[in-house]
Amino acid sequence: MFSESKLKTMLFFDIETAGKYSNYKEFENADPAGAEMWHKKMNRQKIEDYKKGYEQNVALYPEFGQIVTMSYGLWNPDKYGGNGYNVGSITLDDGDTEYDSLKRIAMVFHNASANGLVPTGWNIKNFDVPWIVRKLHNIGLQVPSCLSTYDKKPWEVGVIDLKEMWKSNSSLDVTFEEAAYSMGIPTPKDDIDGSQVHETYHNYGLDRIQTYCEKDVKTMIHLVTAISKIYNPGVLKTV
Numbered sequence: 001m002f003s004e005s006k007l008k009t010m011l012f013f014d015i016e017t018a019g020k021y022s023n024y025k026e027f028e029n030a031d032p033a034g035a036e037m038w039h040k041k042m043n044r045q046k047i048e049d050y051k052k053g054y055e056q057n058v059a060l061y062p063e064f065g066q067i068v069t070m071s072y073g074l075w076n077p078d079k080y081g082g083n084g085y086n087v088g089s090i091t092l093d094d095g096d097t098e099y100d101s102l103k104r105i106a107m108v109f110h111n112a113s114a115n116g117l118v119p120t121g122w123n124i125k126n127f128d129v130p131w132i133v134r135k136l137h138n139i140g141l142q143v144p145s146c147l148s149t150y151d152k153k154p155w156e157v158g159v160i161d162l163k164e165m166w167k168s169n170s171s172l173d174v175t176f177e178e179a180a181y182s183m184g185i186p187t188p189k190d191d192i193d194g195s196q197v198h199e200t201y202h203n204y205g206l207d208r209i210q211t212y213c214e215k216d217v218k219t220m221i222h223l224v225t226a227i228s229k230i231y232n233p234g235v236l237k238t239v
Helices: 024-030 032-044 050-060 098-114 128-139 162-167 176-182 194-201 206-231
Strands: 010-019 065-075 085-091 118-121
Touching: 010 050, 010 098, 010 128, 010 194, 010 206, 024 032, 024 050, 032 050, 050 065, 050 194, 065 098, 065 128, 065 206, 085 098, 085 206, 098 118, 098 128, 118 206, 162 176, 162 206, 176 206, 194 206
Parallel strands: 010 118
Antiparallel strands: 010 065, 065 085
């Protein structure tokens, strides 16, 4: 598995997303054309209650939602001491526009590219990376090279997806919480989970979302270091 030197190059990250409007009626009043487009999308997906479908599914789609927080962290006991890692967040608070927040998120990955860090996370190829890339396209910001998938073969994409690693080519699905559980690592979802982020965000629960997102990143680090100790006994320090 990952050596100590490799672990120090991994930029662990996670995003949490929500709809821009709390419910479909609010969406329809503010943006009738967008609401109609959502209605058509739900019809294509055979979801009859498109209004309820907005609250339940909007956080899945960058074209209709927003990144409300991104947490990221690095593992390096020599540098950080204590638990061996450092975690921070970029959160869409009242003082930020979506553009401001996305610009800061992009800069994290531009700096990662410049410093040889590899974006790492759970299911990031299917969710987090496409979300960030599509949002950057939406507001006209350059996609960091470490996240770019354009004109690259699948094995040339420069990210590490921990879900792919954990599944080991299996076709059976597994959740992040299940993987952590199987390694004896406490669940990061002891308050809210991803399905509750939209509702929590629109009920002034941004602090809870940021805490949850940071727990996800810390749990990733614990999971990867725990597995790596099996392959590199005596090399990795306890975290």
